[in-house]
Amino acid sequence: MIKTMMAAAILLSAGAQVFASSDSAWxxxxxxANGTCIGQSGLNxxxxxxxVVFDDSxxxxxxxxxxxxxxxxAKTSVNLICLYDKKTGKASIEEYRWLGK
Known part of the structure; x- marks a missing residue:
């Protein structure tokens, strides 16, 4: 009985492992993301x-x-926010302004 419970605990803990991405993958x-956003920005x-990486959901x-x-x-200074989609590799860019400015 004890051996069966220990085997079950080992199997359950092995299934609950979390795998982290490597530094090179990040x-x-x-x-x-930087290349796509900068390329689409049109900024000089x-x-x-x-x-800023959001969770997988x-x-x-x-x-x-x-x-x-x-x-x-005729140069104009702008601030842009780029949202890069990890699954599709596409980016969406919009201008933003700080509140009160």
Whole structure:
């Protein structure tokens, strides 16, 4: 009886293991999200924040971008938020403004 209970406990604990992604997998995701967001932003020399990774139920990575659009004297500073979809590899970008500014 004790051996059976111990075997069941071992099997249950083995099934409950959590597997973490490697650092290289996270870095590859960040590089892909940054590249996609920066590429779609249309900004001249954009600056990007560190990625904000939402849990798997949301499946998104958010990146804040800032930079300038336009050429020479007609440049405009903008702040953008990019939501990168981890499953599809597509990004959605919108301009944002801080409250009160």
């Amino acid at each position: 870095n590859a995701l960040y590089a892909k 020399t954009p600056e990007a924040s560190a990625p 949301v499946g998104k990575v958010a990146i804040l971008l800032k930079g300038e659009t336009g050429r020479s004297k």
